[in-house]
Amino acid sequence: MDPKGTEESIDHRQMTLDALADVDAGRVIKHQDVEAWVKTLVDRAELATRQPE
Template sequence: MDPKGAEETVERWQMTLDALADVVAGRVIKHQEVEAWVKSLVDRADLATRQPE
């Protein structure tokens, strides 16, 4: 994995952990942050399943 990919993976994990901590603590999560997190997961899944052309 390239350094940028590793950095993005760590960032996604941190976003996930932050969101879970907010849920456990009963805090409201900002809708925009949830959308950004979900989009990052979808984008990553799309890249992982994309067939070479």
């Protein structure tokens, strides 16, 4: 295995451990809140690309 691949694996493992620690500490966002936020982005994008009638 090349050194860069090993480094990326270590980074990925650390990010996973950090994410699990966040979940254990309750630092999470409800799925419904994320969906609502994404909808606002989609709505704004549609408004920005809409052609005047």
